[in-house]
Amino acid sequence: MKGITQEEWAPYHKQVLHSLSSLAQSISGIPTHPAGNEYTSLMSCFLMHNVSGARSLLALYDSAGADWFPVTVGYTIARSIFEVDVTAHYITLLPQERSSQYILFEHVLNKQAMDICNKYRKSDDPSWHATMEIEWHEKWANKEHEINSKFSEVRPKFTSTDRKGKERLFQNWSGKSIRDLAVEVRHEEAYDTFYSDLSSFTHGDVRLANRFLWIQPDRLQWTQRANPYDVGKVFHDASSFLTCYLKLFGSQFHVWNSDAVEACWNTNKTNSWAH
Numbered sequence: 617m618k619g620i621t622q623e624e625w626a627p628y629h630k631q632v633l634h635s636l637s638s639l640a641q642s643i644s645g646i647p648t649h650p651a652g653n654e655y656t657s658l659m660s661c662f663l664m665h666n667v668s669g670a671r672s673l674l675a676l677y678d679s680a681g682a683d684w685f686p687v688t689v690g691y692t693i694a695r696s697i698f699e700v701d702v703t704a705h706y707i708t709l710l711p712q713e714r715s716s717q718y719i720l721f722e723h724v725l726n727k728q729a730m731d732i733c734n735k736y737r738k739s740d741d742p743s744w745h746a747t748m749e750i751e752w753h754e755k756w757a758n759k760e761h762e763i764n765s766k767f768s769e770v771r772p773k774f775t776s777t778d779r780k781g782k783e784r785l786f787q788n789w790s791g792k793s794i795r796d797l798a799v800e801v802r803h804e805e806a807y808d809t810f811y812s813d814l815s816s817f818t819h820g821d822v823r824l825a826n827r828f829l830w831i832q833p834d835r836l837q838w839t840q841r842a843n844p845y846d847v848g849k850v851f852h853d854a855s856s857f858l859t860c861y862l863k864l865f866g867s868q869f870h871v872w873n874s875d876a877v878e879a880c881w882n883t884n885k886t887n888s889w890a891h
Contacts, residue, residue: 629855691846694857697858
């Protein structure tokens with residue numbers, strides 16, 4: 617990155633992201649990891665998610681251009697790549713146990729979604745009542761017994777006891793916040809530096825709104841025109857997070873080495889992806 621000018625900021629990181637996603641798509645198959653099929657499946661799905669995010673950013677740039685690139689959407693995509701990277705690093709510390717726990721949490725999510733649907737079937741709002749009745753009969757009615765049974769089976773894995781001795785169900789698969797996971801996998805700096813700002817675009821705080829406000833000497837102006845720095849920052853952050861994940865994936869599955877990932881940041885040379 618030494619010597620990158622303001623004009624080169626966005627094009628450079630866009631090219632890096634393109635190189636990283638091309639590297640990720642260069643393998644013809646993924647070997648089964650010694651930790652088993654569940655871990656292999658999760659890590660492969662995470663890889664595909666991150667590549668999809670990268671390709672989506674590149675497609676948005678190609679369709680909208682630099683001036684009208686939707687940076688708020690771009691930051692949201694970059695945030696998801698960070699979350700996947702942190703989650704994957706955390707699972708990798710205990711791959712069999714944690715990949716199984718991650719997968720089994722689906723039964724908790726299904727139970728919660730089914731119960732919410734059932735709750736609003738009784739809504740006084742006719743439109744909500746009608747909508748939830750359709751969803752119940754199409755999605756949940758024939759699975760109610762199975763979902764309740766699976767939930768009862770896995771519930772002990774996803775509960776904790778508070779100071780008053782009351783049992784509480786985890787809010788997510790690990791029972792920990794993203795920051796907790798980031799600290800455990802030594803991503804605390806990235807969390808504190810990038811994640812808070814990125815979250816603005818998911819939660820819709822004032823920093824999201826300010827992307828559309830341009831203060832002029834004589835007036836306020838609202839525009840969807842992108843700030844050039846923001847465009848480059850989206851690609852910089854996505855590239856940084858994808859780099860971290862690809863290094864982890866490569867070390868786990870031996871499909872490329874760390875040098876091959878780092879080579880994607882040198883856009884002036886032909887990348888060597890051999891391990």
